[in-house]
Amino acid sequence: MAETTPTADTSAPVMTDGEDGVRRRDFINIAAVSAFGVGGVATLVPLISQMAPSADVLAESSTELDTAGIEPGQAVKAIFRKQPLFVRRLTAEEIAEANAVDAASLRDPASLADITKEGHGDMLITMGVCTHLGCVPLGAAEGEVKGEFGGYFCPCHGSHYDTAGRIRKGPAPTNLEVPEYEFTSDTVVKVG
Ligand code: FES
Known part of the structure; x- marks a missing residue:
C-alpha cells in the first residue's frame, strides 16, 4: 500500500x-x-x-425663589437645572426631631445646622432626587406620605428621609443633596 x-x-x-x-x-x-x-x-x-460652561449658561442655571409664602410644615417643589428641588419650612417640632438625633450615628452624618444656613435653620432646601436611583421622593406636596421619619419617602425602593433630608432607612446611600444656595434677602433664596 x-x-x-x-x-x-x-x-x-x-x-x-x-x-x-x-x-x-x-x-x-x-x-x-x-x-x-x-x-x-x-x-x-x-x-x-x-x-x-460659559458664564451665560451658569447664569441661566440658577433659580431664585421667594420663601415668604411658605408656611411652617409646608413644602414647595421647584425646578433647578431640570431637576426637582424641595423647599420646606420646618415646624418647631420637625426642627426638634432633627436635632434630637445624634448626627454621628447616621449613615451620612450631618446635623440640621450643617444642612441649613445660619439664621434660616427652618428652611430645608434639598434636591428632590432620591440618592439611591434617582426617583422623586414623596412628602413635598400636601397629603403625600412622608415616611417613618417625617421627612420624605421614596416609593421606588423604600428609602426614608428625616425632617432634615437625611437618609434614615432603606437603600439610599446618602442624604438628599443640598444644592449650592444663598439668601439674597430675608426671604429670597438664590439656588445655584
Ligand atoms: S430610587 Fe429611591 S429608594 Fe430607590
Whole structure:
C-alpha cells in the first residue's frame, strides 16, 4: 500500500515573515492608532465643553425663589437645572426631631445646622432626587406620605428621609443633596 504524504493547502494565502507580512502588520497598527486618535478627539471636545460652561449658561442655571409664602410644615417643589428641588419650612417640632438625633450615628452624618444656613435653620432646601436611583421622593406636596421619619419617602425602593433630608432607612446611600444656595434677602433664596 502506497504511503501518502500530507501536503499544504496551496489555495489559502500564506502570511510570511517576509516583506508582505511586515507591511500588513504595519497597516494594522497604523489603522488602530488612527481609529483611536479620531475617537479620542471626538469624545474630548464635548467633555471639555461640559467641564467649562460659559458664564451665560451658569447664569441661566440658577433659580431664585421667594420663601415668604411658605408656611411652617409646608413644602414647595421647584425646578433647578431640570431637576426637582424641595423647599420646606420646618415646624418647631420637625426642627426638634432633627436635632434630637445624634448626627454621628447616621449613615451620612450631618446635623440640621450643617444642612441649613445660619439664621434660616427652618428652611430645608434639598434636591428632590432620591440618592439611591434617582426617583422623586414623596412628602413635598400636601397629603403625600412622608415616611417613618417625617421627612420624605421614596416609593421606588423604600428609602426614608428625616425632617432634615437625611437618609434614615432603606437603600439610599446618602442624604438628599443640598444644592449650592444663598439668601439674597430675608426671604429670597438664590439656588445655584
Ligand atoms: S430610587 Fe429611591 S429608594 Fe430607590
